[in-house]
Amino acid sequence: xxxxxxxxSLLDFEAGALPAAEAEGVREHLKSCPDCQRRWADLQETLxxxxxxxxxxxxxRLRNNFYxxxxxxxxxxxxxxxxxxxxxxxxxxxxxxxxxxxLVQAAAAVALFGVGIALGSRVWPPSDxxxxxxxxxxxxxxxxxxxxxxxxxxxxxxxTYSLAQTQPAQARLxxxxxxxxxxxxxxxELATLLGTLAFDPSTNVRLSALEALYAHADNTKVRxxxxxxxxxxxxxxxxxxxxxxxxxxxxxxxxxALEQLTRTPRTDEAVRTAAQRALAQI
Amino acid sequence: xxxxxxxIPVPSEIETSDHELMLAVRDGQVxxxxxxxxxxHGPLYGFFVRLTGQRTLxxxxxxxxxxxxxxxxxxxxxxxxxxxxMYHLGRRVAADHYRKHRTGExxxxxxxxxxxxxxxxxxxxxxxxxxxDLALMQKAFAELPLDxxxxxxxxxxxxxxxxxxxxxxxxxxxxxKVRLHRAVNALRDSYFRMRRHDGAR
Numbered sequence: 333x334x335x336x337x338x339x340x341s342l343l344d345f346e347a348g349a350l351p352a353a354e355a356e357g358v359r360e361h362l363k364s365c366p367d368c369q370r371r372w373a374d375l376q377e378t379l380x381x382x383x384x385x386x387x388x389x390x391x392x393r394l395r396n397n398f399y400x401x402x403x404x405x406x407x408x409x410x411x412x413x414x415x416x417x418x419x420x421x422x423x424x425x426x427x428x429x430x431x432x433x434x435l436v437q438a439a440a441a442v443a444l445f446g447v448g449i450a451l452g453s454r455v456w457p458p459s460d461x462x463x464x465x466x467x468x469x470x471x472x473x474x475x476x477x478x479x480x481x482x483x484x485x486x487x488x489x490x491x492t493y494s495l496a497q498t499q500p501a502q503a504r505l506x507x508x509x510x511x512x513x514x515x516x517x518x519x520x521e522l523a524t525l526l527g528t529l530a531f532d533p534s535t536n537v538r539l540s541a542l543e544a545l546y547a548h549a550d551n552t553k554v555r556x557x558x559x560x561x562x563x564x565x566x567x568x569x570x571x572x573x574x575x576x577x578x579x580x581x582x583x584x585x586x587x588x589a590l591e592q593l594t595r596t597p598r599t600d601e602a603v604r605t606a607a608q609r610a611l612a613q614i
Numbered sequence: 615x616x617x618x619x620x621x622i623p624v625p626s627e628i629e630t631s632d633h634e635l636m637l638a639v640r641d642g643q644v645x646x647x648x649x650x651x652x653x654x655h656g657p658l659y660g661f662f663v664r665l666t667g668q669r670t671l672x673x674x675x676x677x678x679x680x681x682x683x684x685x686x687x688x689x690x691x692x693x694x695x696x697x698x699x700m701y702h703l704g705r706r707v708a709a710d711h712y713r714k715h716r717t718g719e720x721x722x723x724x725x726x727x728x729x730x731x732x733x734x735x736x737x738x739x740x741x742x743x744x745x746x747d748l749a750l751m752q753k754a755f756a757e758l759p760l761d762x763x764x765x766x767x768x769x770x771x772x773x774x775x776x777x778x779x780x781x782x783x784x785x786x787x788x789x790x791k792v793r794l795h796r797a798v799n800a801l802r803d804s805y806f807r808m809r810r811h812d813g814a815r
């Protein structure tokens with residue numbers, strides 16, 4: 333083979349794409365031709381250096397934008413077959429009994445709860461003639477009532493959150509982004525952010541909510557909210573972000589939840605590793 | 615069970631080919647585009663960065679490609695190969711971008727010189743010393759004409775076979791090999807010339 337033919341086939345030779353006999357011919361030629369040897373060395377060095385160029389990595393903006401686009405396209409098309417989300421109540425056998433909108437469902441829950449309390453007070457009216465009732469029993473009843481009141485407050489928050497959920501994902505994301513970096517965020521806004529973190533169906537919106545909560549990581553209620561949302565979170569990505577959040581503030585109270593995650597066999601491997609790392613940090 | 619787009623793939627998901635996923639997207643399971651995005655957005659982003667030298671623009675172009683995949687999903691054919699189709703759309707998106715922003719199909723080399731973009735400069739360009747081989751390679755690569763950067767990227771970084779490259783460039787496999795050969799030679803000459811120049815200083 334002449335030098336030109338050898339040099340033309342060096343690229344295929346390097347890729348191992350030459351037939352065996354031809355490759356052997358190139359090998360033999362290279363042993364005795366200094367010019368082709370130099371060409372071969374230059375080609376190898378060029379390709380090795382080219383391959384070593386760093387692979388550029390996109391910023392998180394790309395992933396956020398993509399999922400926001402996908403979600404808005406699905407919403408625009410009115411598609412419900414989104415496998416990333418839990419089945420909607422309307423897909424269950426008892427769906428015909430349920431109101432369709434989350435807001436109406438939550439309102440109905442509050443109304444039913446109220447009716448329950450009203451009925452309860454009529455059937456068992458409070459009586460001051462109950463001589464057998466001890467002070468301890470009274471205190472317990474009061475505590476129970478306070479707890480019930482708290483539950484009603486939570487349901488009210490859920491109704492507020494359901495209202496927010498009627499907006500498209502992109503608008504919800506914008507709402508969250510608007511609070512990013514704000515040091516002065518009032519209690520109601522924090523509650524909405526925690527609600528978003530716990531209930532929003534979009535992974536991106538939940539992640540953005542967590543990012544917004546970083547500015548308030550010193551707030552006990554915020555840490556408590558993140559701890560409560562952690563075991564219910566379905567996305568390993570968000571779970572890992574929550575664990576990092578709790579580890580960054582060295583939240584010792586998160587230890588039981590983290591230990592639980594490391595013990596549960598269903599826990600994602602990345603989440604388990606993050607939980608173990610966080611446990612070592614806090 | 616609730617699934618999320620970012621869940622770590624289980625073995626059965628790994629076995630689902632790009633082609634099968636794209637067929638599912640085409641047939642109405644639009645959310646499965648997320649799996650294709652997770653597999654391909656990194657390499658596609660790398661393709662655009664090497665072509666344009668601009669990170670922010672490259673992210674926008676990737677987004678546009680996936681938007682077009684969704685928009686034109688009905689045109690995906692059974693015999694098609696997903697990655698080849700995706701890069702075909704990618705080339706169209708890049709061409710449309712350049713058509714909108716300047717006249718002519720070629721890119722001004724100064725504009726895409728990876729070392730001369732202060733905001734979007736590539737990491738190695740920032741970190742490497744001037745006489746660093748990688749920085750020289752970066753520079754040599756950036757100074758190649760767009761078509762040579764493209765074929766080198768498709769072959770060397772995207773690992774597309776010659777047949778796919780030929781289909782993308784609308785030429786025969788032989789012609790694609792010749793173009794690739796020329797691009798490698800041009801890169802080699804430019805790189806060693808820069809090295810000699812650098813060593814002489």
